[in-house]
Amino acid sequence: MPDGRVTIHVRFVVLLLTLAVGCGGEVDVVPRDTSYHNPNLPLEARVEDLLARMTLEEKIGQMHGVTVADIQDMNSTPDNARLGIPGFHMIDGMRGVSITTGAATTFPVGSARGATFDPDLEAQVGEAVGAEARAKGNNMLLAPTINLLRHPRWGRAQETYGEDPLHVGLMAAGFIHGVQQNVIASAKHFALNSIEDTRMTVNVTVDERTLREVYLPHFKRAVDAGVGSIMCAYDKVNGVNSCQNTHLLRDILDGDWGFDGFVESDWLTATHTTVASALAGLDVEMPIVRFFGQPLIGALNSGAVPVSVIDDAVRRILRAKFRFGIFDGKPPLDPATVVESPAHTALARAVEREGIVLLKNAGNVLPLARATTHRVAVVGTLADTVNLGDTGSSDARGSYTITPLAGIQAHAGPVEVTNLARDTLSADDLNQIAAADAAVVVVGLTAADEGEGQQPGSTVGDRTSLDLSADQQQLVLDVASRNPRTIVVLEGGSAIIVEPFVDQVAAMLMAWYPGMEGGNAIAEVLFGDADPSGKLDVTVPRSADQLPPFIDDQNQVEYDYYHGYRYVDKNNLDPRYPFGFGLSYTSCVLRNLRLAASTVAPNGQVRASVDVQNTGLIAGDEVVQLYVGYKGSRVDRPVRELKAFQRVSLAPGETKTVSLAFAAADLAFWDVTTNTFVVEPISYVVQVGSSSRDLPLQTTFAVADR
């Protein structure tokens, strides 16, 4: 626990003592043997017992962050000394625990982890980040970020897992399970918060079907995974601020999904009102109390907010405190053995290995054989730049970072590495590039190009274009004109248009923001110590007009039904790299797709299996993807949608049978006439393969009438 926090806690206790007994009085602390303290009682009984002992002021005291005077502790809610209720201590941590608490294991960003298509690995990441958050004295992590990547220009694209609701939801569920071994997770930002420049003022209009089918299913999966908390967003949805949006918070989150955790507001300006927010289901105003606290007491006294609403909010908060061991005092973890532990940093490297996407490999220029590659030139400023992602709230940094150059040097063995880690090349540099057996040029985006906006120290926001800078494009072309074995390593948070140079270079890989161990993982892939096996979690277009418009300078935006691969498929467009795409050094053949049943009940499970054989000479992974199309639906449907995926590791020559299953309920569309999800009794086309555009196996099944 940082020293500052200890001091602050003492100050809180003094403040609460003053509130409870008046100046100079003694606090009347409830004895430790009172019922709600008993960990053997059922959780709900403890909640009810404690709730019954609380004054209205104490209840409302649970529902907000600190006062302006305590602004330095603005990620916390106050303790209650009389009843012994600990406050929340929240910390950001989408790629590792926030730099505000010092160094921590810094993982590849969310989009890189999405590219692993590996929810089990993501659960390990969650567990590691949660453990480090706990070791640093926190009991709640403000992650995962799961807004859907509607457009790759979104400044926070790097935080989320990608453009597909099912995939984002499954990755998030993995992370949440892991985090909540240690602390509460908070899925954010609810909802439709995927434009940065106008995030605090924009009104996103969306029709109910699009909302339910495209922009919310991943939040539902987070709820089904037991997420303890949801953060409501800055933006307005259909004219109503997210944190006072009855439709989002009461109708859908609580009503339809049965969420029993609590909702806290996003930070600076997400709470706008007292009565409307409380009635809509905002439980905790963060980070500074403005609309809750005294104004909420006033609203209670005037009858504008009934006690039942307050009780419901406090029940949710107390439930979380009991459920996650906050109340009973979870044993602290030792930062010295947990933060940046060898296991965690090794995990950061493993995740990047799985997340790197090999986009092009003409003539099998990769992997670089150490026996025949005598000299490799490593080019570009980014080759030797610490490039972990943006400097907004997800900013995390390790106490060291392996840059691509450092990783290549460490893994080169007998290969001579020529360090040309600069963007301006001299004539001599160009000669050295020409003389090398291969050139690796690292280009991409940095925190200067994309990131969270309106955050102290970062006002970057959304990307202005999907292209690389003209200078970087020219750098790649210059290198490629001197060396036919030019390999481009791209860094960045989402899709980058590569048209200006893709045909000139031999190989290209997407390394994302690769985390503190990224250089090692990149080098392992380049030299073939690891097989690249990541798959794109975002469509890479040839030009911006292959995607829906991205508007970041207006306060009124409409989110349509189609984006990403659904958009390019529907409009018959040919993206440069489709969703789910990624090459490997080995080759896999998929055969023998079969379904457990050709007709499935509307509440049943669709079960498929497929044989996958590694027909290459080295071990490797494949991500088997199952998409479904709709025949004869009475509404407009996407051409195909991802319904299941499974990563599988195969030795050379090995065949494994992969099972893929999903609920028939996932085939439903939102029927605007009945306001329900409807699974139609029609025919469904199952396609299985290794990307959304490489689907060699196909079969059909039907859903029974009832």
Ligand code: BGC
């Ligand atoms: C961000 C949240 C973050 C919070 C606390 C906000 O501005 O939108 O994602 O958790 O700040 O740092």
